[in-house]
Amino acid sequence: MAQDKKRFRIAVIFLLFIVYFFVASRPIPPETVLSPRWLSSLESDRPIPINSEGQSSLGGAEPPLPFTLGGRFGYVDSGGRFLLNKIKTGEITLSENQWAEYEAEPEGIEIKNIAEETMVNINDPRGYPLLLDNRIFILGSEQNKLSEIDQDGNILWTYDFGAPLTCIDAAAGLVLTGSIDGVIEILDSNGQRIFFFEPGGSRYSVILGCALSRNGSRLGIVCGIEEQRFLLLERYGNTGGNIRPLGLASGTGGEYKVVYHEFLESGFRRPVYVLFIDQDRRIIFERAGGIGCYNIKTRQGIQIPLNGNIAAVDDSGGQGFFFLICSYPMNRKELIGIRFQDDGWLPVSRIREDMRDMVVLRAPFTSGNVFLGRTNSMLVAGGGATLVSFELEKK
Numbered sequence: 304m305a306q307d308k309k310r311f312r313i314a315v316i317f318l319l320f321i322v323y324f325f326v327a328s329r330p331i332p333p334e335t336v337l338s339p340r341w342l343s344s345l346e347s348d349r350p351i352p353i354n355s356e357g358q359s360s361l362g363g364a365e366p367p368l369p370f371t372l373g374g375r376f377g378y379v380d381s382g383g384r385f386l387l388n389k390i391k392t393g394e395i396t397l398s399e400n401q402w403a404e405y406e407a408e409p410e411g412i413e414i415k416n417i418a419e420e421t422m423v424n425i426n427d428p429r430g431y432p433l434l435l436d437n438r439i440f441i442l443g444s445e446q447n448k449l450s451e452i453d454q455d456g457n458i459l460w461t462y463d464f465g466a467p468l469t470c471i472d473a474a475a476g477l478v479l480t481g482s483i484d485g486v487i488e489i490l491d492s493n494g495q496r497i498f499f500f501e502p503g504g505s506r507y508s509v510i511l512g513c514a515l516s517r518n519g520s521r522l523g524i525v526c527g528i529e530e531q532r533f534l535l536l537e538r539y540g541n542t543g544g545n546i547r548p549l550g551l552a553s554g555t556g557g558e559y560k561v562v563y564h565e566f567l568e569s570g571f572r573r574p575v576y577v578l579f580i581d582q583d584r585r586i587i588f589e590r591a592g593g594i595g596c597y598n599i600k601t602r603q604g605i606q607i608p609l610n611g612n613i614a615a616v617d618d619s620g621g622q623g624f625f626f627l628i629c630s631y632p633m634n635r636k637e638l639i640g641i642r643f644q645d646d647g648w649l650p651v652s653r654i655r656e657d658m659r660d661m662v663v664l665r666a667p668f669t670s671g672n673v674f675l676g677r678t679n680s681m682l683v684a685g686g687g688a689t690l691v692s693f694e695l696e697k698k
Contacts, residue, residue: 353691410427430448435471479513479514481513505532516583533567578618628673637665643661680694
């Protein structure tokens with residue numbers, strides 16, 4: 304009887320997702336197809352192929368995808384099988400191959416791998432773990448101190464900030480931080496500050512979001528309240544062509560220069576999304592009424608209008624497509640697919656005209672919790688207690 308109820312529940316969830324993702328959505332243009340592959344319930348260990356092609360896709364070669372959805376977290380493989388599927392009992396930090404669960408004031412922290420083997424023990428951390436760029440960090444309990452931890456649980460270095468951090472990113476052996484007092488800092492692999500920047504220009508100085516490119520040559524920030532701005536900085540000598548930097552960032556270092564800035568009209572008073580996507584060809588940032596997208600090759604920025612609040616984003620943006628989930632009142636959600644234009648330079652009037660065709664997928668559904676993840680061509684969306692996978696295919 305219990306087994307029948309479970310099968311019925313899974314079948315209902317399956318039908319709901321089919322309706323939400325296909326009947327109510329705009330199709331992606333014919334040259335690229337978003338093909339469904341499998342559906343997995345967090346309450347079951349059996350992925351369900353959605354179509355005949357989905358059966359052959361179970362057990363593919365994509366790396367496992369970390370997820371958090373509702374009261375659970377873990378890793379799912381490209382065939383929809385859970386390599387780890389646990390109920391949350393505390394706070395969670397996840398990376399591609401390590402995770403940690405911890406309490407509000409942990410006496411010790413265990414960094415584990417996907418097989419639940421303890422890889423690193425951290426005694427008396429006096430803060431909270433962050434797993435970034437295959438490195439282990441401890442953010443101090445007051446959020447104004449950062450330490451890197453080695454594989455033996457020892458502190459490699461500690462850096463004290465002048466104010467609590469509001470955002471952090473790491474790549475190419477560097478750590479980028481933004482703080483509540485409006486300061487940007489970059490630390491090298493030894494925890495030494497190599498760059499310091501105060502954007503200023505606003506009534507209230509605060510860094511609301513920051514991102515570092517994979518090779519560490521560029522950084523993007525959203526900063527300030529009244530007025531709020533987006534800034535892109537590049538390492539000196541990396542600006543390309545005859546583009547002239549807008550100014551040298553103040554402070555120590557002096558290796559990065561502002562090459563683009565934009566006022567964002569009405570702004571946020573909370574952390575915002577900023578991320579490099581599409582192999583660092585573009586940078587996406589959250590702005591009132593939608594998202595901003597700056598094309599690094601063409602040096603052109605656009606605004607893509609969207610309703611609702613952004614609840615989850617695809618941090619890949621590969622193959623010319625970017626996905627996100629918007630949230631609306633009454634637990635209404637919408638999976639949105641955006642198709643980027645080519646990288647050729649276009650006049651502003653043409654860009655505005657083409658923007659109308661950039662949103663190519665709108666798939667509404669209802670859920671209190673959501674998840675969105677992507678590994679190469681595999682897109683995984685989650686709602687309620689279900690994950691559903693799609694494959695980006697050219698046909």
